[in-house]
Structure formats: C-alpha cells, structure tokens
Amino acid sequence: MELLRDRGYFLEDLTAVDEISRRVVIYHFNRHIEPHRVALRATLGPDDRIDSVQDIFSAANWQERECYEFLGVNFQGHPELKQLLLPEDFTAHPLRKDFTVPAEALAPEYKQD
Numbered sequence: 001m002e003l004l005r006d007r008g009y010f011l012e013d014l015t016a017v018d019e020i021s022r023r024v025v026i027y028h029f030n031r032h033i034e035p036h037r038v039a040l041r042a043t044l045g046p047d048d049r050i051d052s053v054q055d056i057f058s059a060a061n062w063q064e065r066e067c068y069e070f071l072g073v074n075f076q077g078h079p080e081l082k083q084l085l086l087p088e089d090f091t092a093h094p095l096r097k098d099f100t101v102p103a104e105a106l107a108p109e110y111k112q113d
Contacts, residue, residue: 001053001056001057002056004029004038005056005057007031008031008032008033009029009030009031009038010029010030010031010032010057010059011027011028011029011053011057011059011060011063012028012029012030012037013026013027013028013063014026014027014028014053014059014060014063014064014067015063015067016067016071016073017071018071018095018096018097019097020097020098021045021046022043022044022045022046023043023044023046023048023071023072023073024041024042024043024044025041025042025044025050025067025073026039026040026041027039027040027041027042027053044073048074049074049075049076050073050074050075050076051075051076051077052064052075052076052077052078052081054075054078054079055077061078061080062084064078064081065078065080065081065082065083065084066084066085068081069083069084069085069086069093070093070094070095070096071093071095071096072093072096
C-alpha cells in the first residue's frame with residue numbers, strides 16, 4: 001500500500017464481497033498523472049482480519065467502516081471501527097449471505113403464514 005501511495009496512487013474505492021465461506025476485500029487505486037488503475041484483492045476466511053490502510057490512505061476510514069458494518073470485515077488497527085450508517089444497537093451484517101430479514105420488518109404481502 002505504501003508503494004502505491006509513494007508512486008502517486010490514491011484509493012478510489014474499497015469494498016468487499018461475501019462468498020459464504022469467505023470474504024473478498026477489493027481495493028481500487030488510480031492516479032491523476034498518467035492515469036493507471038490497479039485492483040488488489042484479499043481473500044479472508046470467515047473469522048479472518050485484515051490490516052487497516054486508513055493510516056496510509058485516509059479515504060479508507062469510512063470505506064473500511066462501511067465494509068465492517070455491512071459485511072463484518074474486521075480491519076485490524078482501525079481507530080474507530082464502529083457503526084457508520086445503521087443504528088448502534090444493530091449487530092447483524094445485512095449484506096452477508098447468511099443475513100435474514102426479521103419477519104416483523106417485512107411488508108404484510110411478504111410475510112409467510
């Protein structure tokens with residue numbers, strides 16, 4: 001990550017994908033002078049952690065928090081890894097494949113008897 005920063009790249013996007021037995025964290029980088037894109041992927045097991053890059057790329061701060069909140073990716077060393085958009089008492093990760101919507105949250109036409 002430091003090598004990319006030192007060569008003029010900036011963090012364009014950071015996201016993750018849940019693949020049931022693993023999660024894939026995806027980083028997209030670009031640069032302004034001589035535009036060139038780089039994508040890096042890191043595959044994590046269900047309980048693995050990945051080092052935070054927010055001290056290298058400050059734009060990663062909120063993006064790591066969003067990945068943590070919605071997919072449960074733990075970024076080791078992140079200074080404020082907590083809810084960003086969902087209520088603080090919401091403990092599930094809604095973009096994970098194992099997440100189920102509680103019946104009381106469903107509209108009446110979608111409830112099963």
